[in-house]
Every structure is written in structure tokens, then in C-alpha cells.
Amino acid sequence: MSHEHEPPPALEMLLGRLDELAVVVGPAAAPRLGAVREGLARALALRARGDVPAAMQAIAAAMQELATIATALDPAEAAVMQAIAAQFGAAARRGETGEMERASEVMRERSGARKVEPSGSSPEPAGSPPGTRK
DSSP: OOOTTSOOHHHHHHHHHHHHHHHHHOGGGHHHHHHHHHHHHHHHHHHHTTOHHHHHHHHHHHHHHHHHHHTTTOHHHHHHHHHHHHHHHHHHHHTOHHHHHHHHHHHHHHHTSSOOOOTTOOOOOTTOOTTOOO
16 A cells, blocks of 8 residues: 555656666756756655645656756757656646546656557566567
């Protein structure tokens, strides 16, 4: 059973993978990655205190920062990520949780934080070795 103060799995994954991202984007991005890490930590603290709207705004700011980092790697992809982050932020301001979830799912897919299965496939069952799904 999940405790209400535990971070959502997607945020845990993103926080855990920021160091991997640092390897890809290089040392010049370290300050921006630090800002992302601080923003996500702030979001988790706000959520733990029950301030979900402020937590969502902190997540939106971190998403914008990630999109800015992406500019150095792929400007076209960064533009898409910035649009998604803006969509998330606007939905957060309006309190539209469904739209926030859709935008964050797209951002996770585009950032590589979530594996995207080919159309018509489903992920391997939990605990199954890859390629054993029937």
C-alpha cells in the first residue's frame, strides 16, 4: 500500500535518472540539472505538505528546465518538450488533472523515462525475462 507522502513513481524515476542524463548532456548542463533536481525536490515537499497545486507548478517549472537542457541536444525535440511543459503548466493552473497526466505521460515518453511499446504490443509481465511474453 502506498503512503501518501511517498513520491509518485514517475518522479522517483526521474530523480534517479538525472545522473544518467548528466552523462548525456555533459558538464555544462550541471547547473540546469541541479535546478531540475531542486525543483522536483521542492515539488515533493509541497506535495507532502498537501499543497498539490504548488507542487504541480514546481513540476511544470522542472519540465521547462528539462526542455531547455534538450535544446543543446536537439532543438526540434526541445521545442516539442517546451510545448508539452507549457501545456502541463497551463493545465496545472486550471486544475485539470487529466490533462496534466496526459502531458506528463507524453513528456516521460519523449524524455526516455518511460519505455514506449510498439503499437499492438504490451509490456512484459512483471518479473518475466524479456522476450518471454506469450
